Every structure is written in C-alpha cells, then in structure tokens.
Amino acid sequence: MQNATVGRPLFGGALSATIPHSAKDISELRELPDNQEVFAHDHSDQSIIVELLELQNHVQNEDAARYHFEDVAGSNKASAPGTSEVRTVAALPKSDLSLEECSSAFLLTGTQCVSKFNEEAKNTVTIHLGLFRLPQFSTDVLVTFNDPLSISPGSSSAVGMGGKLQEDIEPWTLQDFQRLLQSLRLHDPGVFG
Numbered sequence: 001m002q003n004a005t006v007g008r009p010l011f012g013g014a015l016s017a018t019i020p021h022s023a024k025d026i027s028e029l030r031e032l033p034d035n036q037e038v039f040a041h042d043h044s045d046q047s048i049i050v051e052l053l054e055l056q057n058h059v060q061n062e063d064a065a066r067y068h069f070e071d072v073a074g075s076n077k078a079s080a081p082g083t084s085e086v087r088t089v090a091a092l093p094k095s096d097l098s099l100e101e102c103s104s105a106f107l108l109t110g111t112q113c114v115s116k117f118n119e120e121a122k123n124t125v126t127i128h129l130g131l132f133r134l135p136q137f138s139t140d141v142l143v144t145f146n147d148p149l150s151i152s153p154g155s156s157s158a159v160g161m162g163g164k165l166q167e168d169i170e171p172w173t174l175q176d177f178q179r180l181l182q183s184l185r186l187h188d189p190g191v192f193g
Contacts, residue, residue, distance in 0.1 A: 007183070010037045010050055014191030015141075018183035019048070020176035022169075043169040044148075045123075048180065051142045052192065055135055062089040065106040065131045068142050072127065078112035083122075086110040092130070098185045102132040102141070107181070111149065124149040128174060130181040137192035143184070145177040 008019045019039055026038035026047075037050040059067040066086055073084040092105040099105070108129040113122040130143040 011052070011191050014186070014188040015050075016183075016185050016187060017050070017143075017180050019180060020172045022172075023048070041172055044171045045146075046148065046172050047146045048172075048177070049142075049144045049146075050184075051144070053140045053142055055133065055138045055140050057135075061104065062091075062106060062108075064133065064140070065089050065108040065129060068131055068140065069108050069110055069127065069129055072129065072144060073112050076112050076114040076125075078114050083113040084110065085112075092181065096182055097132075098183055099132055099141070101136070101186050101189075102134055103136075104133045105181075106131045107178075128177050130177070130184075132184065134192070137189060139192050141184070143177075143181060145172070145174075145180075147172070 007016055008023075009016050020041075022042040023039040024042055026032060026040055032038055035052040038047060039049075040047045053068075056064055056067055066089065069086055070084070078084045087109045089106055089108045092107055094100075094102070094105070097105055108127075108131070110127050110129075112125050112127055114125050126147040126149055128145040128147065130145075132141040132143075134141065
C-alpha cells in the first residue's frame with residue numbers, strides 16, 4: 001500500500017496541511033461546524049480534527065494544551081476520574097513549523113476512555129493534540145489525532161473488527177501526525193474573522 005501524503009486546502013484554502021494517506025473528508029458525509037475540518041482513516045477508526053477556536057488567554061504555555069485536552073475530554077464524556085490522563089506535553093520548536101504566525105505550539109499526548117454515538121461501550125483512545133497559539137488573531141488552532149488503542153466489543157466501531165483494530169491495514173502513525181503539524185500553513189488570515 002502506498003504511503004503517499006496529500007497537501008490539502010483547509011477552510012476553503014485559508015490554511016493547508018499534509019493530510020495522511022487514506023483520509024476521508026467527513027464534510028462529504030455530514031455537515032460540520034464552520035470552524036472544523038474532520039478526516040477519518042478509510043479502514044481504521046482513527047480520525048484527525050482541525051479546529052479554529054477562541055484564544056484562551058487565561059491559560060499559558062503547556063497549561064493551554066492541558067486546558068484544550070480537558071475540553072476535548074468533556075466533549076467526549078471522558079471527564080470522570082480515571083477516564084482521562086495526560087501523558088506528555090512538549091513545546092514544538094518554531095523552527096520545525098510552517099505556521100510562522102503562531103507565537104507558540106505544543107504537542108500533548110494522553111488517553112481517554114470514550115464512547116461513540118453515546119453508546120455504553122467505551123473505547124480507549126490515544127489523543128495526540130497539537131496546539132498553535134495565534135494571539136494576534138485571538139485564535140487557538142487545535143489539531144487532534146484520535147488513535148484507538150482498544151475497541152470495546154460492544155462498540156459500533158467493533159462491527160467487522162471483532163473488537164480489535166484490523167492489522168492488515170496501514171494505520172496513521174504519530175509521524176504522519178507530526179508531518180501534518182509541521183506542514184500546517186496559513187494562506188488567508190481573513191479566516192479568523
């Protein structure tokens with residue numbers, strides 16, 4: 001299977017990034033909020049979400065990445081004790097990034113126990129979260145890579161998978177996600193309003 005990447009326009013071409021192979025644009029399947037771009041792996045339960053969010057001035061540096069991780073946990077209904085854990089947070093060197101307009105950037109890795117479609121079954125998901133801070137545009141750009149570790153047999157994600165991830169497919173890797181983060185580029189600041 002080829003491991004080619006595709007440079008893709010985001011938000012009508014206002015931004016662009018290298019999206020990993022086998023990515024399906026979810027906006028072709030359902031309506032998404034204007035501030036989101038969502039891609040799902042064709043053969044696994046992985047997904048990548050790019051969001052333009054209001055800058056959270058009250059949190060700085062690594063705490064900003066933790067704030068957004070907790071916000072995602074709340075959206076995933078993974079905010080109960082023991083359902084969400086931050087493993088690492090690290091600054092991304094600006095010299096490695098194409099998004100020159102960001103004042104700082106961070107990569108957080110953690111896990112969350114989440115259910116799909118409000119099901120009772122919970123899946124353990126590794127969350128890789130890239131945060132780009134753009135205070136001059138009052139914006140936090142959040143890029144989230146959801147990478148399931150284990151799928152509950154009762155989850156709709158397990159249908160046809162036997163409760164585990166298919167091993168004959170080529171899933172996205174952390175390197176694919178890092179390539180996306182490094183390639184993210186701003187073309188039109190008007191996207192921030």
